[in-house]
Amino acid sequence: xxxxxxxxxxxxxxxxxxxxxxxxxxxxxxxxxxxxxxxxxxxxxxxxxxxxxxxxxxxxxxxxxxxxxxxxxxxxxxxxxxxxxxxxxxxxxxxxxxxxxxxxxxxxxxxxxxxxxxxxxxxxxxxxxxxxxxxxxxxxxxxxxxxxxxxxxxxxxxxxxxxxxxxxxxxxxxxxxxxxxxxxxxxxxxxxxxxxxxxxxxxxxxxxxxxxxxxxxxxxxxxxxxxxxxxxxxxxxxxxxxxxxxxxxxxxxxxxxxxxxxxxxxxxxxxxxxxxxxxxxxxxxxxxxxxxxxxxxxxxxxxxxxxxxxxxxxxxxxxxxxxxxxxxxxxxxxxxxxxxxxxxxxxxxxxxxxxx
Amino acid sequence: xxxxxxxxxxxxxxxxxxxxxxxxxxxxxxxxxxxxxxxxxxxxxxxxxxxxxxxxxxxxxxxxxxxxxxxxxxxxxxxxxxxxxxxxxxxxxxxxxxxxxxxxxxxxxxxxxxxxxxxxxxxxxxxxxxxxxxxxxxxxxxxxxxxxxxxxxxxxxxxxxxxxxxxxxxxxxxxxxxxxxxxxxxxxxxxxxxxxxxxxxxxxxxxxxxxxxxxxxxxxxxxxxxxxxxxxxxxxxxxxxxxxxxxxxxxxxxxxxxxxxxxxxxxxxxxxxxxxxxxxxxxxxxxxxxxxxxxxxxxxxxxxxxxxxxxxxxxxxxxxxxxxxxxxxxxxxxxxxxxxxxxxxxxxxx
Numbered sequence: 001x002x003x004x005x006x007x008x009x010x011x012x013x014x015x016x017x018x019x020x021x022x023x024x025x026x027x028x029x030x031x032x033x034x035x036x037x038x039x040x041x042x043x044x045x046x047x048x049x050x051x052x053x054x055x056x057x058x059x060x061x062x063x064x065x066x067x068x069x070x071x072x073x074x075x076x077x078x079x080x081x082x083x084x085x086x087x088x089x090x091x092x093x094x095x096x097x098x099x100x101x102x103x104x105x106x107x108x109x110x111x112x113x114x115x116x117x118x119x120x121x122x123x124x125x126x127x128x129x130x131x132x133x134x135x136x137x138x139x140x141x142x143x144x145x146x147x148x149x150x151x152x153x154x155x156x157x158x159x160x161x162x163x164x165x166x167x168x169x170x171x172x173x174x175x176x177x178x179x180x181x182x183x184x185x186x187x188x189x190x191x192x193x194x195x196x197x198x199x200x201x202x203x204x205x206x207x208x209x210x211x212x213x214x215x216x217x218x219x220x221x222x223x224x225x226x227x228x229x230x231x232x233x234x235x236x237x238x239x240x241x242x243x244x245x246x247x248x249x250x251x252x253x254x255x256x257x258x259x260x261x262x263x264x265x266x267x268x269x270x271x272x273x274x275x276x277x278x279x280x281x282x283x284x285x286x287x288x289x290x291x292x293x294x295x296x297x298x299x300x301x302x303x304x305x306x307x308x309x310x311x312x313x314x315x316x317x318x319x320x321x322x323x324x325x326x327x328x329x330x331x332x333x334x335x336x337x338x339x340x341x342x343x344x345x346x347x348x349x350x351x352x353x354x355x356x
Numbered sequence: 357x358x359x360x361x362x363x364x365x366x367x368x369x370x371x372x373x374x375x376x377x378x379x380x381x382x383x384x385x386x387x388x389x390x391x392x393x394x395x396x397x398x399x400x401x402x403x404x405x406x407x408x409x410x411x412x413x414x415x416x417x418x419x420x421x422x423x424x425x426x427x428x429x430x431x432x433x434x435x436x437x438x439x440x441x442x443x444x445x446x447x448x449x450x451x452x453x454x455x456x457x458x459x460x461x462x463x464x465x466x467x468x469x470x471x472x473x474x475x476x477x478x479x480x481x482x483x484x485x486x487x488x489x490x491x492x493x494x495x496x497x498x499x500x501x502x503x504x505x506x507x508x509x510x511x512x513x514x515x516x517x518x519x520x521x522x523x524x525x526x527x528x529x530x531x532x533x534x535x536x537x538x539x540x541x542x543x544x545x546x547x548x549x550x551x552x553x554x555x556x557x558x559x560x561x562x563x564x565x566x567x568x569x570x571x572x573x574x575x576x577x578x579x580x581x582x583x584x585x586x587x588x589x590x591x592x593x594x595x596x597x598x599x600x601x602x603x604x605x606x607x608x609x610x611x612x613x614x615x616x617x618x619x620x621x622x623x624x625x626x627x628x629x630x631x632x633x634x635x636x637x638x639x640x641x642x643x644x645x646x647x648x649x650x651x652x653x654x655x656x657x658x659x660x661x662x663x664x665x666x667x668x669x670x671x672x673x674x675x676x677x678x679x680x681x682x683x684x685x686x687x688x689x690x691x692x693x694x695x696x697x698x699x700x701x702x703x704x705x706x
Contacts, residue, residue, distance in 0.1 A: 095479070147619055149478045152607065154662040157606050161655025167542035169651060282486050295479060311519070327498075330490030338483035342473045349474070 016025045029232075035173045040075040040291055040307030052323075060321035068317065071196070076313035077202035078261050082307055083259025083284040083291075087305045088250035091217070093230040093297025094141055094148035096285045097254040102159035103130050104277025107259045108266030109163060111187070112172050115179035127259045133159065134255025136200075137249030156281075163274040172272040190267035202264045209257060215303035226250065231298025286337045287312045294344055374615050374628050378635045380644075389642040395521055397641070402522060403592075405630075406530045407432070407638045409584040411601075412608045412629040413537050414574075414581030419612055420541070421476035422554040422621020423470060423575040427462065428582040428608060430488040435459050435583035436590040437492055440501045448511065452587055458577050459583025462488065467572030477575075492598060497669030502595035515592050526588060530630075533581065538626045550574060555622030603654065610661035611636055613668055620672070636660065 047305070051063040062068050082100055083206045089097045107126045114122035137155060171251070174184045193201040217223040228236040229243045236243050265276050291308025293300025319329050386393040411428050418425045437456040442451035470482040470516045515526040525530075541547035553570045561567050582601070590596040592630060610630075615632035617624025639660075640653050 095476070140666055140669065144666065144673045145670035146665050147424075147478075149426075150619070150666050151662070151669070153609075154606075154658060154665050157603075157658030158655070158662050159658075161651065161658045162653040165655045282482065285482070295476065325494060327493035331487045331494070332490075334483045334485075334487035334490065337486070338469065338475070338480060341475050341479055341483070342469065345473065345475050348578040352463075 006338075037292065037301050037304045037307065040311070041303050043290075044307055044310045046316060047311060047318065051314065051318050054318065054322070060318070063318070063321060068321075069091055072313045072317045073203055074200055076309050077200060077206045077314065079280065079283045079287055079312060080206045080309035081202065081209060081257050081261040081264070082280050083287040083305050083309050084206070084213050084302055085254040085299070086218075086281075086284045087213070087288045087291075087293055087302060088226065088253045089148070089298060090285075090288050090293050090295060091230050091297060092226055092247050092250040093233060093248070094348045095295055096149065096152070096281065097137065097251060097258070097287075098149055098152040098281050099133060099137060099155040099159060099275035100254070100258045100284065101279070102156050102163065102274060103133050103255055104262030104265060104280060105272075105274040106130065106133075106159055106163055107262030108272040108276050109274075110168060110264060112174050112272045115174055115183050115187060119183050122183075122187070123263065126263060127256065130255045130259035130262070131252055134252035135248065137255070138251030139244075141251065142244040142247030153242060159241075160274055167272075167274075174270060174272075181323045187217060188268055188270065191264050192267070203262060205264075207328060210302055210306050217302055222246070222249070227298050231296075282333070282337075283300055283312060285291050286333055286340075289337060289344070294348065296348070364479050371616075372629045374631050374635070377614070378631050381635050381638050382505055385638055385642040385645075389645045392618060392638075392642060392645055399518070399522055400526070401634070401637050401641055402527045403516070403524065403632050407589040408604055408611070408637075409530050409608050409630045409633045410533055410585035410588070410605055411582045412611055412633050413533055413626050414578030415608050415610050416615070416617050416624055416626050416629040417537065417541070418477075418549050418574045418578045419617045419619065419623060419626050420554045421571055422557070423571065423574065424481065424619075425466065425575060425578045426478055426481040426605060427466065427485040427563065428578060429601040429603070429605040430485050431459050431462055431579050431582040432586035432589070432604055433596070433598060433618070434462070434488050434493050435586035436596035436599075436600045437496050439587045440503045440594075440596045441495060443503050448591075452591075455587050456580060456583045459577075459579040459586075463576035463579025464572065466579065467575035470575065471568035471571040479502065487693070496596075496598060498598070500595055500597040504594065508591075511537050511591050512594050515588070523564050526592060529584075529588060531583070534626055535576075541626060546570075551622050553621075603657065606657055606661055607633065607636065610657070610690060611666050613664045614660075619668060 009187075021224055026156055039074075051060070054060045055063040060152050062100075082104075086097050086100065089095070107130050110129050110341050111122045111126035114125045114349065133155065137148075137152055140146050140151055175181070190201060195201075195204065217226070225236070225241045225246050228241060229238070229246045233243055236246075258280075261280065266272055269276065287308035288300075288305050289295065289308070291300065291304035291306070293305060315332075320326075324332070391397060411432060415425055415428055433682055437452050438455040438458055439448075442454055445451070448453065466477070466480055469475050470477045488607065516524050518524055519528065522615075539547075549560070549565050549570055550573075552563065552565060553567050557567050560570075567690060584598075586600060586602075589600065611632035612624070613619065614628045614636070615624065615628035615630075617629060636657075640657065643653050643656060
């Protein structure tokens with residue numbers, strides 16, 4: 001009867017196949033998740049080896065020089081900070097927070113504007129404003145179940161509009177706003193401070209965030225609630241988990257780390273501009289996906305996300321050294337992103353699990 | 357069966373809300389905005405929406421299928437850059453063909469990944485968007501591409517010639533595409549099948565529809581329409597800037613939702629989306645005519661998108677909350693009950 005209608009969509013199969021799906025499902029213990037996470041670092045290591053090989057064959061110079069390795073780590077730190085926060089959103093089953101770029105931009109503007117009242121108020125004010133964006137996102141997505149991508153994209157546009165409206169399309173500089181030189185120096189130090197002349201402050205923050213994030217995700221009751229919300233929101237709701245609050249918290253966490261990254265980027269470039277965070281949304285999602293966190297939610301680890309950021313960082317560095325331009329790197333990143341998501345979805349389906 | 361006159365009226369109001377909105381905005385702007393009510397201004401508005409209206413045609417079909425296509429903005433720019441960039445090599449017919457075919461290829465890729473690899477459509481199109489963005493910058497070197505031959509200017513002039521009042525060839529192209537796709541969706545079996553696939557993919561498959569083919573078709577249509585929009589736009593301006601399709605996505609998504617096409621799929625129409633695009637453009641033109649800047653326009657556009665997404669989500673939320681309840685029955689009861697019983701009912705939020 002049905003010759004040319006193609007393969008069945010998920011859920012349109014008959015009972016026999018459903019029963020079969022049950023037998024195919026495989027129990028994943030902590031060991032296999034450890035292997036998965038280790039696999040991410042294995043790939044990162046593979047890329048490092050690739051870089052080294054390329055250097056020895058003379059294709060690229062100076063890959064293994066301390067300065068270059070430091071560059072990689074610095075680049076990883078910024079993407080990683082955004083990715084760790086955003087991975088909570090992904091874990092909660094809401095794909096990604098697309099409002100990150102302008103949240104980062106707005107944070108920079110607010111901080112520079114407030115620098116005249118001192119360093120600490122400026123930081124608190126900037127982070128506070130970004131948390132408001134997170135609360136808004138979390139409320140709308142959690143309570144009304146708006147499509148997270150479209151909603152956060154809309155918020156991204158609104159925030160961009162607000163920045164361009166309030167600051168009339170102008171960039172602002174930390175030393176222009178009548179703030180004292182000491183405070184400006186402190187602000188510049190956010191990105192430039194190095195412990196033992198080696199480890200930058202963003203890296204320290206990243207490591208702290210990863211440790212805390214991994215702890216929260218695996219050891220706290222919030223982590224368990226988040227996992228259930230991400231993998232089966234209806235079941236979570238029926239078992240009494242306040243999924244609205246859980247989702248809101250995940251968006252607030254994403255906004256919080258976006259704010260930190262925004263401050264670091266603004267400190268790096270010494271200018272507040274609405275495009276300061278451009279591209280970080282996609283870089284972070286790619287890192288999250290490569291790090292083994294599935295877009296369906298409820299699967300993955302923060303350590304894996306760190307590994308994913310590392311892979312992105314090393315890959316970017318190698319491509320830059322080979323002489324591939326920034327824009328071609330976008331193409332490579334996009335292709336890898338689709339590939340990884342595709343493989344992930346396929347492997348999950350062949351295990352008889354839900355599709356990503 | 358009619359339940360009550362009032363509810364029926366409300367339902368009708370919701371069905372025609374976009375036409376009502378159109379009349380309201382048109383009336384308001386005609387009365388209050390300076391220099392709004394003139395043939396010149398209307399022609400400007402129609403020319404301004406020509407690109408986004410074309411793009412909205414395909415986007416609406418994708419949304420009827422219950423999917424999203426975030427790559428339309430970059431497809432516009434991509435097609436625009438190809439048209440002018442390849443023109444010295446291939447001439448206009450060749451470069452236009454390559455641009456539209458390139459768009460079709462992107463759509464085909466999106467469709468295959470969504471239908472066969474079963475990846476979420478906005479994840480797929482987010483990826484293709486990034487790839488295309490890189491490709492555009494790589495190809496153009498970050499500069500805008502312009503062609504300044506007499507032929508290009510002749511084409512540009514031709515597209516803006518006034519055939520009838522309010523009708524230029526540019527507007528005519530959009531009009532023909534709108535009518536054609538609207539007819540296809542309403543009157544042909546293939547068109548109706550898009551709604552069935554969007555409404556419930558499993559049911560559609562069980563009814564013997566090749567769902568994958570319709571999904572791929574929708575994405576190809578979306579990208580081709582976006583490419584045509586970009587091509588016509590650069591033919592008129594004779595220059596392809598890299599910001600050509602930058603905020604089209606925002607306009608098209610909000611217009612499509614305002615037009616009544618549901619994000620969950622299975623509902624909507626091309627004409628309604630285009631009317632919504634027209635209404636929004638009148639609003640934005642009004643903002644500019646009131647002497648406010650482009651920043652205000654972008655701000656409002658974002659705000660409108662946020663509002664419609666929120667409204668849509670809230671409506672679904674209310675619908676699900678009231679599922680299985682019968683508010684009209686409760687109301688009818690309330691008219692018959694004593695005040696004491698009414699209070700009891702009221703506390704339950706009837």
